[in-house]
Amino acid sequence: MTNEIFNEVLSETEIAVRDTLRRFAEDVMRPIGKELDTMTPEEVIAKDSILWEAHSQYAELGFGMFTVDDSMDPVEAARLGALSSEMLGWGDAGLAISFGVSGMPVNLAQMSDNPALIEKFTSDKVGCWAITEPNHGSDLLDFGSKENDGKRKGDCVARRDGDHIVIRGQKSSWVSNGTIAEMAALYCAYEDDDGVQGGAVFVVPLDIDGVTRGKPTDKVGQRPLNQGEIFFDDVVIPLDHMIAGPDQYNAVIETTLTGANGSMGSLFCGLARAALEHAVDYAKERVQGGKPIIEHQAVKSRLFEMFRKVEAARALNLRVVTHNAINPRLELAIASKVTSTRTAMEVATEALSIYGGAGITKENPIEKLMRDASVSVIEDGENTLLGLIAADRL
Ligand SMILES: Cc1cc2nc3c(=O)[nH]c(=O)nc-3n(C[C@H](O)[C@H](O)[C@H](O)COP(=O)(O)OP(=O)(O)OC[C@H]3O[C@@H](n4cnc5c(N)ncnc54)[C@H](O)[C@@H]3O)c2cc1C
Incomplete structure (x- = not known):
């Protein structure tokens, strides 16, 4: 199907x-x-x-x-x-x-319009987005809120030193591609002689002196996705690797989160659809009570509920991404991310139940889809916290 x-x-x-x-x-x-x-x-x-x-x-x-x-x-x-x-x-x-x-x-690098950066940071290399830190997960995504003026010291700080930037500290064990990436989009605190001035955004090659990695994170779902810490021990990069300083930081992170949440909205419609399709196929094959279980009204109506949720999430996501292509709004992207990831979790859980005992075995794809979906409600911002960020914009 x-x-x-x-x-x-x-x-x-x-x-x-x-x-x-x-x-x-x-x-x-x-x-x-x-x-x-x-x-x-x-x-x-x-x-x-x-x-x-x-x-x-x-x-x-x-x-x-x-x-x-x-x-x-x-x-x-x-x-x-x-x-x-x-x-x-x-x-x-x-x-x-x-x-x-x-x-x-x-x-x-492309945003910078700097030919040297465009030539250096290319898509044949594995990249990552290093923003969250051991002591600042939601805090770093909840940028610009009253409680968070962006002037925290942070676990990772970049400091200007003449025409260079020196980076010291670490990013969290959740950085996707963290232990395999060859380059990073680094979002961290920026300080000068007067202390931390807010956040800043850099492109950083990860094959340079002072960069080390943690152990790859072991986790319940999305196991093919490598995640792990990146440590910066007085890592020196040229000043032109700074893409945005404290004045532009909030605008860049708003744009980043808007794009990322819209993409997550699309991606988890895909996972939800996969779970629905497996459940429909299985319900057509599995015979109980003398007929395929899809012919039992209770199963049929559960499948319809799953289908309804999947199509609602897909419709919302398409509306959001096309709207945001012209007039980007973070709250819309968050509405899509939260809806799709919740839908993925609900539909995969219901699919597992429709498979009965077969659902919990490693032979069938459903238990993996459920584990993968469970992680999505935290990824790119835990859903409740994202909801609060969106609500601030209503
Ligand atoms: C699969 C996956 C991929 C990821 N990829 C990346 C990546 O590529 N790069 C990267 O840097 N990070 C990445 N992350 C990290 C992710 O962004 C964080 O895990 C997430 O933002 C939550 O931060 P935390 O885990 O520190 O939880 P915490 O911030 O400690 O939150 C714990 C709980 O407290 C709640 N909470 C926290 N603050 C508030 C508040 N102010 N008001 C109300 N409730 C609050 C949260 O909603 C949550 O339920 C990834 C995470 C996952 C799971």
């Missing part, structure tokens, strides 16, 4: 992109994601790991979830972005996040 019920409203380009990514999601992401899910975090990132096969095959396709394409109409680009993210999330959420976040330093 493919559930492509909106075929007729897709353009030729959208159909081509969807079909290419569906093949990639089905033939490459799902089998590789399933295998990585059973490995230790160290095995996932080992030199001979199939993780690298997934990354290189994705790179060969030439898609980038967060890459900027100025030549395209913004609404058209947003629709394609949503479609792509949904297809990748349908394949494997952890791998999809790993591909997506990888492009963040490239985007920042």
Whole structure:
């Protein structure tokens, strides 16, 4: 079952992109994601790991979830972005996040309009977004709130020293691609002789002196996604690697969160749709009470509820990303992220129940989808906290 019920409203380009990514999601992401899910975090990132096969095959396709394409109409680009993210999330959420976040330093370099940075930070390298810290998770996403004036010292601080920046401290064990990234989009506190002036944004190569990594984080879901700490021990980068200073920090983080939450909204529609499709297929096969369980009215109505939620989340997400392509609003992106991740969790949980005992076995895909969805309600901001950020804008 493919559930492509909106075929007729897709353009030729959208159909081509969807079909290419569906093949990639089905033939490459799902089998590789399933295998990585059973490995230790160290095995996932080992030199001979199939993780690298997934990354290189994705790179060969030439898609980038967060890459900027100025030549395209913004609404058209947003629709394609949503479609792509949904297809990748349908394949494997952890791998999809790993591909997506990888492009963040490239985007920042492009924003700088500095040819040397554009040449240095390229999409053939693995990237990450290093913002949260051991003692500042939600605090760093809840930027600009009354309780958070951005002038906290932070666990990671960048300091200007002549025409250089010196970075000292660490980022949290949750940084996606944290222990494998070759470059970082670093968001941290910025200080001068008068103390911390607020936040700042940098692009940082991670193969330079003073950068070390933590142990890859072991976690319940999205296990193909590497996460881990990055330590900066007086790491020196040129001043031109600073993309935004304290004056522009809130605007950059607002833009980043708006883009990231919109993409998460699309991606987890994909996971929710995958869970629904598996449940429908299983309900057609599994016979109890003398007939396929889909013919029992109670099962049918549960499947309809799942379908209704998935389509509502997809419709909201498409509205949000196309609106935000013209007039970006963080509260809309948050509404989509929270709706999609909740939907993914609810639909995967109900799918597991429709599978009965078979749902909890490793033979079937549902228990992994449920674990992957459980992580999404915290990722890119815990949902309740995101709701508060959105409410401040109402
Ligand atoms: C899969 C995954 C991927 C991630 N990827 C990245 C990444 O790429 N880069 C990165 O830097 N980070 C990443 N993170 C970190 C993520 O952004 C944080 O985990 C998240 O923001 C929550 O921070 P925390 O874990 O420190 O929880 P805390 O901030 O400690 O929050 C704990 C609880 O307290 C609540 N809370 C906190 N503050 C408030 C408040 N002011 N008002 C009301 N309630 C509050 C929260 O809602 C939450 O329920 C990732 C996390 C996950 C799970």
